[in-house]
Amino acid sequence: MANSASTDAFVEFERVQKSYDGETLVVKDLNLQMPQGEFLTMLGPSGSGKTTCLMMLAGFETATHGDIRLDGVSINNIPPHKRGIGMVFQNYALFPHMTIAENLSFPLEVRKMGKSDREAKIKRALDMVEMGDFGGRRPSQLSGGQQQRVALARALVFEPELVLMDEPLGALDKQLREKMQFEITHLAHSLGITTVYVTHDQTEALTMSDRVAVFDDGRIQQLAPPDQLYEAPVNSFVAQFIGENNTLEGTVKEIKAGRALVQLDDGGLIDCTPVHDSVQAGARTRVSIRPERVEYNKDRLQEGAHTLKAEVLEFIYMGDIFRTRLRVAGNEEFIIKTRNAPDQVRLKPGEQIEIGWLPEDCRALDA
Amino acid sequence: MSDTTDTGPVLAADGTPLKRSLARALRMQKLRALMLIAPLLLFVLLTFILPIVDMLFRSVENQIVSETLPKTVVELQEWDASSGEAPGEAVFAALAADMKIAVEAKTHTRLGSRLNYEKTGLSSLFRKSGRKVKRWDLAEDAPFKQKFIDIDEDWGDVDVWRTLQTYSPAFTNGYFLNSIDMQKGVDGPEARPENQQIYITLFGRTLFMSLVITASCILLGYPVAWILANLPSRTANLLMILVLLPFWTSLLVRTSAWKVMLQQQGVINDVLVWLGLVADDSRLVMINNQFGTIVAMTHILLPFMILPMYSVMQTIAPTYLRAAKSLGATNWTAFWRVYFPQSVPGIGAGSILVFILAIGYYITPEIVGGTKGVFISNRIAYHISSSLNWGLAAALGTILLAVVLLLYWAYDKIVGIDNVKLG
Numbered sequence A: 001m002a003n004s005a006s007t008d009a010f011v012e013f014e015r016v017q018k019s020y021d022g023e024t025l026v027v028k029d030l031n032l033q034m035p036q037g038e039f040l041t042m043l044g045p046s047g048s049g050k051t052t053c054l055m056m057l058a059g060f061e062t063a064t065h066g067d068i069r070l071d072g073v074s075i076n077n078i079p080p081h082k083r084g085i086g087m088v089f090q091n092y093a094l095f096p097h098m099t100i101a102e103n104l105s106f107p108l109e110v111r112k113m114g115k116s117d118r119e120a121k122i123k124r125a126l127d128m129v130e131m132g133d134f135g136g137r138r139p140s141q142l143s144g145g146q147q148q149r150v151a152l153a154r155a156l157v158f159e160p161e162l163v164l165m166d167e168p169l170g171a172l173d174k175q176l177r178e179k180m181q182f183e184i185t186h187l188a189h190s191l192g193i194t195t196v197y198v199t200h201d202q203t204e205a206l207t208m209s210d211r212v213a214v215f216d217d218g219r220i221q222q223l224a225p226p227d228q229l230y231e232a233p234v235n236s237f238v239a240q241f242i243g244e245n246n247t248l249e250g251t252v253k254e255i256k257a258g259r260a261l262v263q264l265d266d267g268g269l270i271d272c273t274p275v276h277d278s279v280q281a282g283a284r285t286r287v288s289i290r291p292e293r294v295e296y297n298k299d300r301l302q303e304g305a306h307t308l309k310a311e312v313l314e315f316i317y318m319g320d321i322f323r324t325r326l327r328v329a330g331n332e333e334f335i336i337k338t339r340n341a342p343d344q345v346r347l348k349p350g351e352q353i354e355i356g357w358l359p360e361d362c363r364a365l366d367a
Numbered sequence B: 001m002s003d004t005t006d007t008g009p010v011l012a013a014d015g016t017p018l019k020r021s022l023a024r025a026l027r028m029q030k031l032r033a034l035m036l037i038a039p040l041l042l043f044v045l046l047t048f049i050l051p052i053v054d055m056l057f058r059s060v061e062n063q064i065v066s067e068t069l070p071k072t073v074v075e076l077q078e079w080d081a082s083s084g085e086a087p088g089e090a091v092f093a094a095l096a097a098d099m100k101i102a103v104e105a106k107t108h109t110r111l112g113s114r115l116n117y118e119k120t121g122l123s124s125l126f127r128k129s130g131r132k133v134k135r136w137d138l139a140e141d142a143p144f145k146q147k148f149i150d151i152d153e154d155w156g157d158v159d160v161w162r163t164l165q166t167y168s169p170a171f172t173n174g175y176f177l178n179s180i181d182m183q184k185g186v187d188g189p190e191a192r193p194e195n196q197q198i199y200i201t202l203f204g205r206t207l208f209m210s211l212v213i214t215a216s217c218i219l220l221g222y223p224v225a226w227i228l229a230n231l232p233s234r235t236a237n238l239l240m241i242l243v244l245l246p247f248w249t250s251l252l253v254r255t256s257a258w259k260v261m262l263q264q265q266g267v268i269n270d271v272l273v274w275l276g277l278v279a280d281d282s283r284l285v286m287i288n289n290q291f292g293t294i295v296a297m298t299h300i301l302l303p304f305m306i307l308p309m310y311s312v313m314q315t316i317a318p319t320y321l322r323a324a325k326s327l328g329a330t331n332w333t334a335f336w337r338v339y340f341p342q343s344v345p346g347i348g349a350g351s352i353l354v355f356i357l358a359i360g361y362y363i364t365p366e367i368v369g370g371t372k373g374v375f376i377s378n379r380i381a382y383h384i385s386s387s388l389n390w391g392l393a394a395a396l397g398t399i400l401l402a403v404v405l406l407l408y409w410a411y412d413k414i415v416g417i418d419n420v421k422l423g
């Protein structure tokens, strides 16, 4: 296409579709633009098409329709080995018959690099992931976390501008995962590499990324920086998927001055911020409130704010926070979270309270 | 460490040392396990280990001479073969006594056949003498030397006596010498006459052809195994049946089918002539020679190569190839540097299977091998069932076994036996 260079995006998906069997679309109309140096995470439930997108970018699957461009050049017809994209696989895919150093040497050898250059680069890459002493070992002699680092070093050793990672931390335990999350983001930013990272762990997505693309049903549901994604989800799927979330269902009574008045199914009234296009007077809506934005201390609520009656069902002490489960408007899974502060009230099961929130924190989304 | 010496051995609840009660508990377990595998152990022992031991024994055993002619053997020890004269009366007297007993027991003919392997004519000599000796009276008919020479003047022949003397010990290396185209001469082992040399050639041919067959199996089997391993499992299972189909057909049928295909008036020659590639009067000779044996045996042994290769290739995840390509390798480099090395254990396992099967193969070379395409095993079968020279058959078998073990050892040294995987 002639206008391919019109944007300054480094990676660009334009109206990409993908079907494996000719009957169902696994990826439907994918549009995405990434500037150079960005760390973008694809987040979504299993089977939502994340790996498929990555594979199309890497060249192992062909797009059924649409255009994928790298640095302004369409790569639909470039074979995988000429794309120069580093890739970290979910199971690492370290070559078991080669030592760690040979694994790292492989991409350099196929690029016909001289021996001394190779050794210098291998050493630098291994030192970068703090695996300098392990060059002579075989992959099977390393722990999961160590293999992960080697896989990362191997994907970076030939200095690609774009690196793809498909759930690289899936097999690690929580602590190691958090450590590696930090190391990967740190490396990516310090080397200025553009990264596409796939995960279905939302905490990972929120902590690591510049932007997160939430996938569902073959589409990007929302593409936004982590804070926006959490605080301003654009539809109820994203609200549900990212973080913990309380939903209440009801009907919009009226919309006035940027506020929507919603009547819940049991008659209670609440103020919300209308977000989704479908939120019109008379329409059904699903209201989303974050657990930590719910207030039950009357003194802290705004004058004249609408409140709802609630019954405490369960109180869980979690150390830094208290987690309380309530019955609100027929919903028994309504969660509130409060900070463990000296003056905090600890609710008891059976207690009847009233809860409320700021209208900005309560978002009326699609039904 | 000093702690344990101070307090003595740790005791179990009932006061016995812990070590002993542990050993007792384990002994019960071991005994039970042993009893479970006892039937198999017995089976293997009786049908596998014992025959092999028996074969090893037969290849050197030679008690028949000293058992049939015990006195003669003792007397003959004094005799010096290089003197150029037949032994004295004492030996002949002993021979007469021994023969008398042997004739009663009818063992002299067996001895004759045995010694006939070493020197032709001895079989009839013993049979002829047996008949006469039967009528002699040991006390009155002495001296015996002239009497024996009268029966057959071969008894005066130094060579006959030398043969008897050479083979009188209970154990002999004669069969092994024979197996490598040598024989016991006047002064130690010597090469057999040129026209009797056959075993070295046969061993060489067997090894060479087995290697060729193994190599053809690798070449033909690798792509098939690769395709099977990379197809969706439904299709792969279907094709697998085709690979296994030969197993369900009788070996004889398959081999005979090759005869039909390859003979001079056979299908392939007919097609070649029809296509004009070969003139009608110069049809290709493809059967009853080495070519025929190699073709038929490659076909028969191919599944043994494909199966281990397939099961190893199945375990190689396709992500390795993708990883290699994402790192910049072309299809060929990715295959050669990443896929192939991981499939080597399968090739190794298949090759060992095919090679060891091929080296001892009998039926196919017998049917399609002609004279130029037979294996050492055909010769062994001949000695077992036709010439009845079991000692030589055992020696040939022992050498074959040793060669296989040697190659196995070499393979272990070069490739490493733990590099062999059946799946």
Ligand SMILES: Nc1ncnc2c1ncn2[C@@H]1O[C@H](COP(=O)(O)OP(=O)(O)OP(=O)(O)O)[C@@H](O)[C@H]1O
Binding pocket: A020, A021, A026, A044, A045, A046, A047, A048, A049, A050, A051, A052, A053, A200
């Ligand atoms: N090779 C294939 N052939 C046919 N269908 C496929 C193939 N690979 C994936 N699919 C289908 O495409 C859809 C998306 O798969 P994909 O692997 O992209 O999901 P994902 O988002 O990566 O999921 P996960 O988080 O579980 O890895 C799934 O419904 C899957 O069944």
Ligand SMILES: [Mg+2]
Binding pocket: A050, A051, A052, A166
């Ligand atoms: Mg996936």
